Amino acid sequence: MNLKQLGYFVAIAEEGQITAAARRLHISQPPLSYELAQLERELDTQLVRRGPRGVALTDAGRLLYERATRILAMANATAREVSSLGKGLTGTLCLAVAHSATGLAPGQRLAELAARHADVSLELREGGVPEVIELVASGIAEVGVVRTPFPTQGLRCRYAPAEPLVAVMPPDLERGRELEVGLAELDDVPLVCDRRLAPQLPATPFCLTDDERTTCSCAAAGLGVGLVPQSLLAVCDTGPCFIKALVERDLWSRAAVIWKADRSLSPLAERAVALLGELA
Template sequence: MDIKQLIYFLTIAEEGNISKAAERLHMAQPPLSQQLKLLEEEIGFVLFERNTRRMQITDAGLLLQTRAQQIVDLMQTTSKELKDLKEGFQGVLSIGTISSAGETLIPQMLKSFHKIYPGVDFRIKESKTSEILELVKRGIVEVGIIRTPFNLDAFKCINLPEQPMMAVFVDSFLDANKPYFSFNELKGKPLLFHNKHTNNIEEACKNAGFEAKVKCRIDDSRTMLNWASDGMGIALIPKDMIDLVSDSNLHCREIKEETLTTRISVIWRKNHHLSTPARYFLQSFTSEKTHQQALITIS
């Protein structure tokens, strides 16, 4: 039994058909059938029932499939790590990020990372959370930096500290002398907020006994803050985004509403081998100097 035979076997198991597996492997069908026969003879078990049009994997085949996948993954990981060791710590790290993190968190993290690992190059793509999730799923970017909430099913993540929702406004809307606001003080006020937070904000309004007066929903947080500065309404925005626009006319006060709390999450795909640059980049988020409350489990 060798690694090539295991790859052949895994491909047959995935395709459920010898001819399709041979096509995927760019080889003729007879040699592939012969390799499967030799493997079965070596281990002493039938791996597929061949009495139907689609080959049915046996119990022994299922066991081998699990172990073979682990062996192949380990071989690939070892090969990659040895290559990194031989060539020095270098490579390309692809990151998808929401625009707010792209302007605040990412520059800080990459500057620190580059000082330690100057051989790593970066490819950064800014987009909205839903698109970044898809890019990470498809392997187009290896690491995503997004804002909660999102569906965790396909991802592992690092959760950074929670951020309260802030009301950002000019004098004519709210009392700037108050240190914070309860959510019901927004009743009847024109609100500006990100499309991502629509459901949570409208639900919070409903729970407070009123319907949101939505002046604008938008995907661009900087534009939202500029409109708040122009007096169009009260911008509702997570605390870590209020520095996107510097304007002395704006007041920022926390809204005491736990259901609107959000946080930045750094994500990567489950059951996916991370490149060495990606693993070290993720580990940098546990730095006590930068994010004392970050939580991470990398595997």
Template structure:
């Protein structure tokens, strides 16, 4: 015995209308074929679903059971069809994103809120990693979208530029002697410097081009730790400007370094020749507008 959706829909119309003629009008079909469908359904199930009379149809206990089940089955089929449609259109699914810490703290909350309001059926999986780690996660298919800092391999990844961030130097006021505003690299000569490993080589090279050998007392991978060390007077921390927000409790004064070669760029990237889910494509659209 195999019941199809059309049979159930026909039966449900008859049960709800209480009359085959009205049900046929509702379904836009002739009455004889509808009566035949009801008879075939009863034969397949081996039960009487409706008691016929000249005035109306009386539904039996077996008919009421099938009526309830038919409603559930049709609603489930409609829901399933909608879910597949939503999945195809990116209204449901899971979006995996890898992000550097500064973007995770400053950029993603606003963008995710906008995206969630438009696509509430999409779930997020967010991973905070270094740029190098995010690149590897993208290559391995663990995340679909990465938010990183330049440089990156432009032959492998497509990208959208998000923001340019100059380097800033942060220290206690005593290191600056009251100076404010932009900072020339030469002002760092002889000062104890704290640098992130990712940017240290570029900063050191820029210092040498400016005519001095930088006094680097620490190279590290943890920006929050360096901000705290600078806040106790250990030295001057040099970081991209948007990293300032990573540690709220430090009492540092920041000055922007006037050096074009040290400007970093935050970009959103994805595999150039890889498959992007529909939710991922919708998310990228936020950055095209």
């Protein structure tokens, strides 16, 4: 089993047809069918079920697809890093950003890379905090931007200042004072928040999301009062909603730039970390 075979198999899995995968790979169908058969023989298991309209992955095929996409991503990341170490500030930086930190990164902070270095490009990956940490830990992304709380083992971190949690209030659900509101004052309204925040609240929210930007969208639609980090408002349309800071400082959080503690950063990643700074 080699990287070429894995790339072929990923194309078949994503296209759902050997003919379509062959077109995507710019090869003819017979060699692709041969490589798939060779892979199944080598692994001694059936990876796809062939039908009149295409192919469907078996359980073994789904497992191989999941692993193959990660292996290929790691191989590409390794090639980028090795090339970057040899050439300086050139190549592609893979940056992973948590949904809750998109108000702080990448934005204009990395614009200097494009402005000053024509041979630099950016590959941006997004996900929840656990997904971003996994991308950094696996080496797929050299640098990540996450939000507390998160496990720091094996990571180096550069923290931003603490920022308030804010309530995004539809006009008919406005509570509290002019600029602030306490959780006790929100007892009688439906709350919308990210799943990671929910355990810190005294009561179960009405709606849980996987992305704080969705939380803002729900609040703007009048579904409930959304609770999000203040910096996220820079990238969200909150419509006619009122914005008030929560008085509970124990719910404040900090964004952080992270990278692997046991791995040397490429010159490009080092420059990106310097530009991101403390995300202030």
